[in-house]
Amino acid sequence: MRSPDELTTAFRAQGLKMTPQRQAIFRALHQTTDHPTAESVYAMVSADMPSISLRTVYQTLNDLTTMGELVALDLGTGSTRFDPTADDHHHLVCVACGAVHDLFLDVQVAVPAAQAAGFSVGRPEITWRGMCPSCSDRPPAPQTEQPAQREETNA
Amino acid sequence: MRSPDELTTAFRAQGLKMTPQRQAIFRALHQTTDHPTAESVYAMVSADMPSISLRTVYQTLNDLTTMGELVALDLGTGSTRFDPTADDHHHLVCVACGAVHDLFLDVQVAVPAAQAAGFSVGRPEITWRGMCPSCSDRPPAPQTEQPAQREETNA
DNA sequence: CGCGTAAACAACAACGGTTGCGAACAAGCA
DNA sequence: TGCTTGTTCGCAACCGTTGTTGTTTACGCG
Ligand SMILES: [Mn+2]
Ligand SMILES: [Mn+2]
Ligand SMILES: [Zn+2]
Ligand SMILES: [Zn+2]
Numbered sequence: 001m002r003s004p005d006e007l008t009t010a011f012r013a014q015g016l017k018m019t020p021q022r023q024a025i026f027r028a029l030h031q032t033t034d035h036p037t038a039e040s041v042y043a044m045v046s047a048d049m050p051s052i053s054l055r056t057v058y059q060t061l062n063d064l065t066t067m068g069e070l071v072a073l074d075l076g077t078g079s080t081r082f083d084p085t086a087d088d089h090h091h092l093v094c095v096a097c098g099a100v101h102d103l104f105l106d107v108q109v110a111v112p113a114a115q116a117a118g119f120s121v122g123r124p125e126i127t128w129r130g131m132c133p134s135c136s137d138r139p140p141a142p143q144t145e146q147p148a149q150r151e152e153t154n155a
Numbered sequence: 156m157r158s159p160d161e162l163t164t165a166f167r168a169q170g171l172k173m174t175p176q177r178q179a180i181f182r183a184l185h186q187t188t189d190h191p192t193a194e195s196v197y198a199m200v201s202a203d204m205p206s207i208s209l210r211t212v213y214q215t216l217n218d219l220t221t222m223g224e225l226v227a228l229d230l231g232t233g234s235t236r237f238d239p240t241a242d243d244h245h246h247l248v249c250v251a252c253g254a255v256h257d258l259f260l261d262v263q264v265a266v267p268a269a270q271a272a273g274f275s276v277g278r279p280e281i282t283w284r285g286m287c288p289s290c291s292d293r294p295p296a297p298q299t300e301q302p303a304q305r306e307e308t309n310a
Numbered sequence: 311c312g313c314g315t316a317a318a319c320a321a322c323a324a325c326g327g328t329t330g331c332g333a334a335c336a337a338g339c340a
Numbered sequence: 341t342g343c344t345t346g347t348t349c350g351c352a353a354c355c356g357t358t359g360t361t362g363t364t365t366a367c368g369c370g
Contacts, residue, residue: 015346016346016347017336017338017346017347018337018338019336019337019347019348021347021348022347037327038327038328039327051349052348052349053348053349053350054328054349055328055329055348055349055350055351056347056349058327058328058329059329059347059348062329074229074231075229078326079326079327079328080327080328090279092266092271092274092276094274101272101274102270103266103267103270104270105264105267105270107262107264109260109262109264109281111247111258111283112258112260115257115258115259115260116247117247117256117287118288118291119247119256119283119285119286119287119288120285120286120291121247121283121284121285121286122283122284122285123283124245124281124282124283125281125282125283125284126264126279126281126282127279127280127281127282128266128274128276128277128278128280129276129277129280130275130276130277131275131276132272132273132274133273133274136273136275170317171317171318172316172317172318172365172366172367173366173367174317174318174319174365176318176319177318193356193357194356206319206320207319207320208319208320208321209320209357210319210320210322210357210358211318211319213356213357213358214318214319214358217358233355233356234355234357235356235357
């Protein structure tokens with residue numbers, strides 16, 4: 001993630017104005033190596049600026065994504081993860097807590113033309129699902145008792 | 156996808172009852188090689204059985220997923236895609252229309268222990284995003300005029 | 311073959327994440 | 341300072357999915 005100053009320059013270059021809200025979001029993003037959700041960015045920024053709205057956070061994250069300063073990832077954790085690292089890389093996802101870890105690998109996976117079916121595609125996105133260390137430490141039942149049946153229980 | 160009869164046996168083996176709704180869903184799934192959403196399964200089944208509810212479709216798709224007869228995929232297209240092919244494989248996704256195409260590849264991508272950060276993970280899921288043949292035929296604007304600006308326009 | 315009971319169904323409400331909207335507001339610039 | 345235009349914020353709407361509940365149905369047993 002670029003510095004708040006660099007982002008400010010980039011925003012101005014697009015004819016966008018600089019505001020305290022945007023600065024606060026830039027700062028929060030700059031000091032995280034995480035894959036925060038809009039909600040968690042909102043939580044971070046709200047500490048400094050309690051009056052900011054979640055709507056503004058979404059707006060700014062989307063602007064940054066459009067400008068390519070941020071990557072929006074859908075890793076199946078229920079909400080969009082915003083990735084401050086724009087370089088090509090892959091992800092490990094904890095299916096229990098949603099933690100995301102970066103994996104920098106230079107894999108070349110070619111799509112066999114015979115199977116490509118005429119698609120024109122970009123770089124592969126590789127995701128491994130599993131358990132993070134803290135979740136695999138805990139025995140299998142973090143929150144539920146042990147239903148041992150369908151998650152959708154009928155009457 | 157196994158045949159409706161096999162699925163019926165599998166359901167009964169779990170103590171689940173057989174109903175016309177479930178049979179209709181089994182039939183619809185058996186004759187698709189697609190990656191349908193719950194809505195599109197609902198559309199298919201509704202042709203034969205107009206009284207079926209979307210809720211029942213979700214319920215049955217979830218049951219099949221729990222039993223491992225179906226795989227639920229989140230490919231970032233906005234809704235869950237249900238994959239009748241349970242064998243290990245990967246996907247090409249059209250970012251324009253959401254079409255999904257299977258890719259059978261035997262890639263071995265090892266996670267370097269140094270970068271694994273203690274995660275225990277399973278098989279990698281590889282996704283290529285791009286354009287399907289019919290979407291890349293059309294010039295860039297399938298439905299919108301040409302906004303060429305942020306999707307979130309302010310007043 | 312008919313009952314009783316547990317399971318499944320349809321309809322509708324609620325939910326979580328995200329975006330549309332419009333009025334009030336504040337950057338930037340002369 | 342005043343003006344113009346982009347920005348913020350609160351709220352409603354939206355979409356995919358799941359919870360709830362009263363009614364209907366499947367199916368084991370007599
Ligand atoms: Mn990342
Ligand atoms: Mn598939
Ligand atoms: Zn975890
Ligand atoms: Zn397409």
